Amino acid sequence: MSSKYEEVAADLRQRILSGEYEPGGKLPRYEDLTVHYGVGRGVISEALALLQREGLVRSVKRLGTVVQDIQLERRRITRGNLVARDPRRGYVFPAAAAPDEPWTVHGQPKRAFVPAPSRVAECFGLEEGAEVLRRRRVTSPAGEPPFQLVDTWISPSAVEDAPQAAEPSTGPGGYLDRLEEAGHGPLSWRETTRARMPSREEAQLLKIPSAAPVLELTLVGTSAKTLRPIEVTIRVIPSDRVEIVSQLRRAPSAQWPVEPVGPEGSA
Structure with missing residues (x-):
């Protein structure tokens, strides 16, 4: 059975992934989230911390909780x-x-x-x-x-x-x-x-x-x-x-085709 903060995190996660909260945008304030979910600040704090660990949001001083862009291309x-x-x-x-x-x-x-x-x-x-x-x-x-x-x-x-x-x-x-x-x-x-x-x-x-x-x-x-x-x-x-x-290279000992090994261990 999931805890309350996990339920809050799951709902916010779904809203982020669905595009309701867009990358670069902010989540509602703590006060608004506590009212919406009917929980205390501690539950909201744990839920947001979980989303931060998942890379979905980040906390910005004097700005609030900002949604991350999770669609960025992974570069090689x-x-x-x-x-x-x-x-x-x-x-x-x-x-x-x-x-x-x-x-x-x-x-x-x-x-x-x-x-x-x-x-x-x-x-x-x-x-x-x-x-x-x-x-x-x-x-x-x-x-x-x-x-x-x-x-x-x-x-x-x-x-x-x-x-x-x-x-x-x-x-x-x-x-x-x-x-x-x-x-x-x-x-x-x-x-x-x-x-x-x-x-x-x-x-x-x-x-x-x-x-x-x-x-x-x-x-x-x-x-x-x-x-x-x-x-x-x-x-x-x-x-x-x-x-x-990384492009791997074969050492001389790993060349192919492999030379057959004789009965006494010699090629």
Whole structure:
């Protein structure tokens, strides 16, 4: 037998899925919901929390409970080891964007010296909390809600070597070209991927429920001069917006057709 909050959540869920409450629109106020369902605020709170965990709604400060768009296309990111170069943009890493697909920036890109998280500080050989240059932007395909939060951290020594990397406009090829021109080229990169829960700030910037998992892709660029990491780029993407695709290759031991094995274990 379902509890009262589950019954309320089921009714609201049906109304959302039927289109009665449209994506981007708001659910009725707490007070109106308590009157409509004849329950207390605690029941409404539990029902809305359940819908948030399901990714159907999110709570927005001073706005209320907003309905999420659940029809967004899940984008594929093909992960390989190939880094390409575009004469107009500089280095191109595996991404969810199709060639020449228009993307947009939400809000203004920001750059500031802020305390580095532990993973970044460790990469740069700094103490946790040391101030490091962070370049931040929130982007998405044109016409869609935020798709990814991108933070690029550049080590203090690299900023000293390539001051233009800290400027609003880094010139053709971007900050990576400036770092390589300053003597750190050719850079090499290592990428790691993990799933986790978003911070409150990340959830607000990506406009997702705080209970919705995200995918974190971390790219660490290492200097050929110092053999140490000098830039770390962290992409945070709502996990329900993307899927990772990898093309598998056969090792020599897995070639086909399989050679027959003799009675004594030799071909």
